[in-house]
Amino acid sequence: MPEKEPIVKICGLRTLKDALVAAQAGADFIGVSFVPGTPRRVDAASAKQIVAAVKTAGPEPPQVVGLFADQPLDYVNETIHACDLDAAQLCDQESLEYCASVDAQVIKVIHVDVNAGQTATDRLAERVGRYTNAGHLVTLDRFMKGVPGGTGQGFDWDVAAQVSQRGLRFLLAGGLTPDNVSQAIAHAAPWGVDVSSGVETDRVKDHDKIRQFIDNARGGPR
Numbered sequence: 001m002p003e004k005e006p007i008v009k010i011c012g013l014r015t016l017k018d019a020l021v022a023a024q025a026g027a028d029f030i031g032v033s034f035v036p037g038t039p040r041r042v043d044a045a046s047a048k049q050i051v052a053a054v055k056t057a058g059p060e061p062p063q064v065v066g067l068f069a070d071q072p073l074d075y076v077n078e079t080i081h082a083c084d085l086d087a088a089q090l091c092d093q094e095s096l097e098y099c100a101s102v103d104a105q106v107i108k109v110i111h112v113d114v115n116a117g118q119t120a121t122d123r124l125a126e127r128v129g130r131y132t133n134a135g136h137l138v139t140l141d142r143f144m145k146g147v148p149g150g151t152g153q154g155f156d157w158d159v160a161a162q163v164s165q166r167g168l169r170f171l172l173a174g175g176l177t178p179d180n181v182s183q184a185i186a187h188a189a190p191w192g193v194d195v196s197s198g199v200e201t202d203r204v205k206d207h208d209k210i211r212q213f214i215d216n217a218r219g220g221p222r
Helices: 018-027 044-052 071-082 096-101 118-133 157-165 181-188 207-220
Strands: 007-010 029-033 065-066 086-088 105-114 138-142 171-173 192-195
Touching: 007 044, 007 207, 018 029, 018 044, 018 207, 029 044, 029 192, 044 071, 065 071, 096 118, 105 118, 118 138, 118 157, 157 181, 171 181, 181 192, 181 207
Parallel strands: 007 029, 007 192, 029 065, 065 086, 086 105, 105 138, 138 171, 171 192
Antiparallel strands: none
């Protein structure tokens, strides 16, 4: 697992070129989606090609994360082994028991209600703690009804900051771009940041934005 902070994850990669750009720019994690019905979904053959290329991209290649959303556990584990994935990001309602049966490091997405008050924030922190205490990583992303994965929309960074202040480690997602990532890191003090649509132009990964996002995440104030 990467030791430097902030950790940077570039998600929703669909092509070998996009993945290599992210790897060469210094991403710690890259994400490929196996979630049905989503525009960034890749097939197993494409994922295998990306993994094989990325793992020989340099002395510190990024870990490759497969995204899933309430899919059968057997399918998740078969895909992890077939594609040689380093981690599985679980984007929906997966339980602790489900996570414990995944054959790789788990990144559990926990969605944040934009209308959350203090009580809801306390419950959020407790939930993050349950997953992290079980050895899993956590990504905080905005809740949008009917959207299991990344929303591309942000939430109140004060909520994330309160979670961080309790000594809990998480990746911050939702509405991040090259222009605001350093501010988000300074405000919320996450362990890492996670981006997909924020490094796209017309829904296609923009290589300049990927590089700028990583540069700004690493060079922003802490």
